[in-house]
Amino acid sequence: MPALLAAYPPGHPDHSGWTPEEARHEVARMLAGEVLGPLLPCSGLALEGDTVVGACLVTLREGSPPHGGPWVLELYRNPAPRYAGVGTALLRRALWLSNRAEPPVLSLVVSDGNPARRVYERLGFQHVGSSRTLELPT
Numbered sequence: 572m573p574a575l576l577a578a579y580p581p582g583h584p585d586h587s588g589w590t591p592e593e594a595r596h597e598v599a600r601m602l603a604g605e606v607l608g609p610l611l612p613c614s615g616l617a618l619e620g621d622t623v624v625g626a627c628l629v630t631l632r633e634g635s636p637p638h639g640g641p642w643v644l645e646l647y648r649n650p651a652p653r654y655a656g657v658g659t660a661l662l663r664r665a666l667w668l669s670n671r672a673e674p675p676v677l678s679l680v681v682s683d684g685n686p687a688r689r690v691y692e693r694l695g696f697q698h699v700g701s702s703r704t705l706e707l708p709t
Contacts (some may be wrong), residue, residue, distance in 0.1 A: 572598070574624050578647035584682040598645075607632045607644055613668035613677075617648065617657045624649045627661035629669065629677065636676040637699045641669050643679035646687070659690050666694065 572594040579586045589597065600606050608631040617625035625648035632642035643665065648657040669677040679696065681688045 574622075574649040575626070575645075575647055577650055580650075584684040601628055601630070601644055604630065606630065607642060610644075611641055611669070613641070613665040615661050615664055617654075617661055624654050625657040625661055627658070627665050629665050632678075637678045639678075641677045643677060646679070658687065659694070662690070662694060 572591045575594055575598065576589065576591065581588075587594075587597075597606075602610060604610060611629045611631055613627075614629045615627050616623050626645060627643065628645040630642050630644045632639045632644075634640065643662070646658055646662055648654050648661070666677055679691065681691055
């Protein structure tokens, strides 16, 4: 879980505040297909020895593209400079593999302020909509 937690530090728009145990639990749910659907073969991990330094988890989300279908559930990499480009490589691989399938599409969501948005746009992802999540006081 170190790469996942390091990828979203405090101050990052996608920081979850997860403990290592909570992160392990959530990733286990993703891998089991319990979050948005089953993982697809275009998912991938980047390893350094036995250590995960990046991941691209692609699921089959219910519905039609762009809000359903093949969906990037999680994409992250260890933020250390030596791993620069790992996330892009994982996403390029997922795009290549998913474009050989039917339908040839891959969708994702990116939070406002997430610097990864530049990578997604550079790889051809197009903005199709915006949404807001509001937390209501109890």
